[in-house]
Amino acid sequence: MNAPQQTELRRLHAGTALMKGPLQDARHLPGEIYTSEGIAALEKARIFTKRWLAIARVEDVPKPGDYVTHTIAGEPVIVSRSSDTDIAVFRNACLHRGIEVAVGAGNTRVHRCPYHSWAYNPAGELVGAPWTKEACHDLSGYRLAPLKSAVWRGWVFVNFDAEAAPFEEFIAPMEDELWYYQTGQCRVAFRKVIDLDCNWKFVMENLLDFYHAMTVHMASFATQYKFRSGDVPMKLLPDGAVNAVFGSDMRENFPFIYPELPWIKGRTDFVSGKAALFPNLNLFVNQESIRTSTFWPIAPGRMRLVMSFLLPEETFKVPDFDIKLEKYRRQIDTIVGEDSAVLLALQRAAGSEGYQPGPMVNMEIGMQHIIRNYLQVMGL
Ligand code: FES
Ligand SMILES: [Fe+2]
The missing domain is CATH 3.90.380.10 (Naphthalene 1,2-dioxygenase Alpha Subunit; Chain A, domain 1)
Structure with a gap:
């Protein structure tokens, strides 16, 4: 400061x-x-x-591939149903130039970045990036930055702080x-x-x-x-x-x-x-x-x-x-x-x-x- x-x-x-x-x-x-x-x-x-912040309802993403986007103090995030049992929350920021890969809400198997088509699955993993192999870039393991999340009484809570105390500790009292x-x-x-x-x-x-x-x-x-x-x-x-x-x-x-x-x-x-x-x-x-x-x-x-x-x-x-x-x-x-x-x-x-x-x-x-x-x- x-x-x-x-x-x-x-x-x-x-x-x-x-x-x-x-x-x-x-x-x-x-x-x-x-x-x-x-x-x-x-x-x-x-x-x-x-x-810990309540950003969405579980019912907003009932089926695999369902997602909703949200902006928290200028930071874009995606809440995504990555499987029948899991909800993933990650930053809505492409790993190439940082722009949002999803807008609004919907259902998709692939979030395709609107700029150069890098593609991410509903778990946020990079599954396609045109011509990067020819340029000898190994992008294996790349994924949209995951955020801590928790579900409580139908709410999806998120926390940007990787060091934050677990949600259960926060809500227990x-x-x-x-x-x-x-x-x-x-x-x-x-x-x-x-x-x-x-x-x-x-x-x-x-x-x-x-x-x-x-x-x-x-x-x-x-x-x-x-x-x-x-x-x-x-x-x-x-x-x-x-x-x-x-x-x-x-x-x-x-x-x-x-x-x-x-x-x-x-x-x-x-x-x-x-x-x-x-x-x-x-x-x-x-x-x-x-x-x-x-x-x-x-x-x-x-x-x-x-x-x-x-x-x-x-x-x-x-x-x-x-x-x-x-x-x-x-x-x-x-x-x-x-x-x-x-x-x-x-x-x-x-x-x-x-x-x-x-x-x-x-x-x-x-x-x-x-x-x-x-x-x-x-x-x-
Ligand atoms: S900014 Fe997303 S693919 Fe280039
Ligand atoms: Fe009032």
Whole structure:
């Protein structure tokens, strides 16, 4: 890191001190954390190429040869079904000149580079490279750079860091606490992908912000909850993870559309919940469905949100399934629209020279927890 960046970091370190103290003294982060190119570069180095990240669903690649591509902080990757039993994740970067060998999603026996036709099988191994033998190049053993990956509850996780601790170690402390979010027993009913002109952390924070619900979401879902200040039942977990548990005493006016999730049927102590894994997986569950969000930096002031709506297999067979799904689609469109407006406003505020971070309130406890972890990981 060069000298100006060190100076910038020292200044930001001072500006984040209050966030690390008790909630009653805590203040939100300085605007620069959301606008700085230097911070975005550091996030890539310390978070997005170092941590376990949920990038795809196993159901996205059900058959051998199926693949989906993804870009993580500017680094292109392929998630590929290499055999009936294996999913491989590797860099989407040709071994000749580095360009992407696959785009979008699909099924293929060979990923053929669009520039000079080097060809790779679904395991990422080089299986053809025109005229390289004549040039006496021995390319045996060449393969697209593999990345560490793991499967958990229907998700494919990836980690760029070859030295990273195994996924099982990362998830172990959360496993029991997040039992309710059985995403492996569900499949995606629909997805919503949206690019927003805001920093990815505003979405990380907003998805844990119960305080805004009564202002922003009265038209969509806030009336279903009995929110009271200081009353959010938020559990703070290791590594910045959180889980908020709502029993039936905190929910009202909830209109059932689909059958209850089989694993929670009849429970009253946990009828909905909200959880987050640092950095960028957020989970919401209610009596009948699961909603997941992942969010990805594109630039300091731009990010991509991928929202998936999941249901158990049996629910897809209920009468009028599509009509009922349309209600959820509309509700989620409304929620995303409500949030988008404030997210863009937050980014504008962060870029304003007059912005002074204000105090946090009780209902922001989960947000403070994940931000503290962010600051620690970033060394800020
Ligand atoms: S860049 Fe891929 S074959 Fe040349
Ligand atoms: Fe919201």
